[in-house]
Structures are given as structure tokens and as C-alpha cells.
Amino acid sequence: MRSNEILAAIKAHEGELVAIRRDIHAHPETGFEEVRTSALVARKLRDWGIETHDGIAGTGVIGTLKGRRPGQRAIALRADMDALHIEERTGLPHRSTVPGKMHACGHDGHTTMLLGAARYLAQNPDFGGTVYFIFQPAEEGQGGAAAMVNEGIFERFPVEAIYGMHNQPGQPVGWFGLRSGAMKAGADSWTVTFGGTGGHGGAKPHLATDPTIVQAHFVLAAQNIIGRNVPPLESAVISVGHLAAGAIGSPNIIPTEVVVAGTARTFSPATRSILERRLREVAEGLASIQGCSCRFAYERTTPPLFCAPEQTDIMAAVAVAMVGKEMVNTNIPLTLGGEDFAFMTERRPGSMIMIGNGVKADGSFHNLHTPLYDFNDNILVLGAAYWASLVCRELRFNDKNLPCD
CATH class of the missing domain: 3.40.630.10 (Zn peptidases)
Incomplete structure (x- = not known):
């Protein structure tokens, strides 16, 4: 018919x-x-x-x-x-x-x-x-x-x-x-938790290991992964969609923990692996420099x-x-x-x-x-x-x- x-x-x-x-x-x-x-x-x-x-x-x-x-x-x-x-x-x-x-x-x-x-x-x-x-x-x-x-x-x-x-x-x-x-792209999610000692941000910041500093460097450094680790003819995206730390009622306190989460989008298995590996390396490396801990999780959500x-x-x-x-x-x-x-x-x-x-x-x-x-x-x-x-x-x-x- x-x-x-x-x-x-x-x-x-x-x-x-x-x-x-x-x-x-x-x-x-x-x-x-x-x-x-x-x-x-x-x-x-x-x-x-x-x-x-x-x-x-x-x-x-x-x-x-x-x-x-x-x-x-x-x-x-x-x-x-x-x-x-x-x-x-x-x-x-x-x-x-x-x-x-x-x-x-x-x-x-x-x-x-x-x-x-x-x-x-x-x-x-x-x-x-x-x-x-x-x-x-x-x-x-x-x-x-x-x-x-x-x-x-x-x-x-x-x-x-x-x-x-x-x-x-x-x-x-x-x-x-x-x-x-x-x-259509593979859609993955990732979460990084940076841990520190916390402390008094106004009176004694020098006595604290500050996870907010690590988080700030990490958010910026994550974007460099696209420009310096992904082949130029490949398409990929790393975006931060969630930040959580401290208490709004105590802005003078350096938090003991900062959570950063986001998404990663890729079109090939090789690029997908690059993003997962480099996000982990960048997060752990920056945390180590600042004397903080790092927990990293990457979920391959959709291929x-x-x-x-x-x-x-x-x-x-x-x-x-x-x-x-x-x-x-x-x-x-x-x-x-x-x-x-x-x-x-x-x-x-x-x-x-x-x-x-x-x-x-x-x-x-x-x-x-x-x-x-x-x-x-x-x-x-x-x-x-x-x-x-x-x-x-x-x-x-x-x-x-x-x-x-």
C-alpha cells in the first residue's frame, strides 16, 4: 500500500x-x-x-x-x-x-x-x-x-x-x-566534594584549610579541559549546575565542605573518557595543593x-x-x-x-x-x-x- x-x-x-x-x-x-x-x-x-x-x-x-x-x-x-x-x-x-x-x-x-x-x-x-x-x-x-x-x-x-x-x-x-x-550527545553527571577544616573567615582564616578556594579554582580549571585536552574538532561541554557550602546565616565562617556538581556532554567514547579522567585529576590535584580532601564521582548517565x-x-x-x-x-x-x-x-x-x-x-x-x-x-x-x-x-x-x- x-x-x-x-x-x-x-x-x-x-x-x-x-x-x-x-x-x-x-x-x-x-x-x-x-x-x-x-x-x-x-x-x-x-x-x-x-x-x-x-x-x-x-x-x-x-x-x-x-x-x-x-x-x-x-x-x-x-x-x-x-x-x-x-x-x-x-x-x-x-x-x-x-x-x-x-x-x-x-x-x-x-x-x-x-x-x-x-x-x-x-x-x-x-x-x-x-x-x-x-x-x-x-x-x-x-x-x-x-x-x-x-x-x-x-x-x-x-x-x-x-x-x-x-x-x-x-x-x-x-x-x-x-x-x-x-x-545526540552522551549526557553524564559528576559530583566533587571538597573537604577542609573550616574556620573563622574573619578572625583566623590563616588557620583554616579552605575548600571554597579549591572550588573556585576547580570551576575555572574545568573549562580548560575542553580547550586543552579535547581534540579541537571534537565537541564537548562541561557545565556546573550546583554549588553548595556553608550557612547563609553565618557568612563569616569558612565551611568544612563544598559540593560542586554538573554535567558533561560528549559524542565519542574516547572524549567521554578524557572528561571523566581529567575532571578527577584536576579536582584531586587542586585539593592536594590547598591541603583539602576530595571525593569525586562520575556517572555515565546516557551514552x-x-x-x-x-x-x-x-x-x-x-x-x-x-x-x-x-x-x-x-x-x-x-x-x-x-x-x-x-x-x-x-x-x-x-x-x-x-x-x-x-x-x-x-x-x-x-x-x-x-x-x-x-x-x-x-x-x-x-x-x-x-x-x-x-x-x-x-x-x-x-x-x-x-x-x-
């Missing part, structure tokens, strides 16, 4: 998709708490006759659908389900009903688009092989993808390739973007997202067939934002595509992770049809080289 026919078939159910998306939006659930959302997903999949496995990594859901044509190949499509700890200020009728939580990244839309594709494919299983619909919890920095991988999803549901999609505010409806190779060339080419071909070459950017810029879909592409070849979330007539838009953001319901059908077309492209007639159209 051609992409335009798939679009028309899914368009007939647009009202239901909008209702699902807005229902999820109104009831946001943060990482590993997506009980209501995962129950809704599982119920819909079962209603459409799709074999459903829930309770994976706590609240994850996977649907399994076999095509009616012969074929042994299998692929997976992934959507994330969790919301963020943000107070919504859109004022929309379907706004969040949960104080302090909202779908500010569009995961409500991602989930709904994949549900729309699942419904269509269940009703039109004209492909050879198996498709797995992965609904992942806890994408927002809590390792939901890693938890699913660690529970053995690729052993239970073996696939040759895995695909993801994310909305992109600021790009028009009908736009798609992707790139081969590194796409860089690498998009395999073959899967990226497949995703691009499907997008071009749907919207035309002029609406598909196959070399979008690298971004230092993290994406834990990378835990899945570390285990299986895969790629991710961005779908335009729309731009207002005056050129304005609300970005992700902001209180005024809302997923654009006008792309639900397009996103669902894209997923269905991708399955058609990958599994139709048991020939991955035969495009839908």
Missing part, C-alpha cells in the same frame, strides 16, 4: 488519536510511575488484537505483531511515555491535571503516534515478519531504556533493527530530519546516540516517499541534548528521525521542556503513517529493498 493510502486510512481515526493524546497529556506521569499511561497503552493494543506484554522495567509495554505474509525478519519501533516535573502554563482545555507535572517533551504524542501505527498495522498486516512496538518508561534522565535492555528485551523480542522518532519544535508540519552517525547508516538511509527513504525530498533534511546538526534511546542502539543497529512539530504564522514556537509547550495534534496522523510506512518498507513481501511505493 502506498504512503498516501496509509495516510488516508489513519486519517479516518484522527479523532480517536487526538482524544488519546490529550487524555495522556491531561494525566502526566513521570519516570517509572507511568501506571495509568501504560495501562491505557496495553488496553488499546489488546483491543486491536495485538499480543501485549506489560510490566517490563516496571511500566514498560511491548506489543508483538506478526504479518500475514511469510518472513523471518523482525524490527522494533520505540516511543517514550514519561512526563516532566514542570508546572504547565498553557491554559489549554486538556492541560495537565497533576500539579507540578506536564508532558513538556511530547512523549504523549510519541506514544499516540505509535499506537496509531499499531492499530493500522493490526488491521492491515500485509507484511512478512514481525514488528515490536516498544513503549518505554522513564526516558527523562532515569534510564528507562537501559532498564528495558537490562531486563533482556532483545533476548525476549529479538530484532534486527530498532527505530525511534522525536518531535522537533520550530520545524514545519511535514518536515523530517535525521543524520547518519553521531546524532551518545549513534544512528547506523543503513537504518538512517531506510528512514530517510520512507520520509522522502511521504513528503518529498525538499522536506527531508538528511544532515541535521548535532545536538548536545541526551537521548536514552542510545542504550537500545548500543545493542541493535538503529536510527532516530525528527518530525516537525510546527511553527506559528509569526515564526514563533514553544520549545521542549518549557511550561508553554504542547505537542501538535496536526502531526499525529503523519507520524503514525510514517511508522506504518517504515514497517511496509522494511518487511513488505519479505524484501527490505522494496519500497512501499
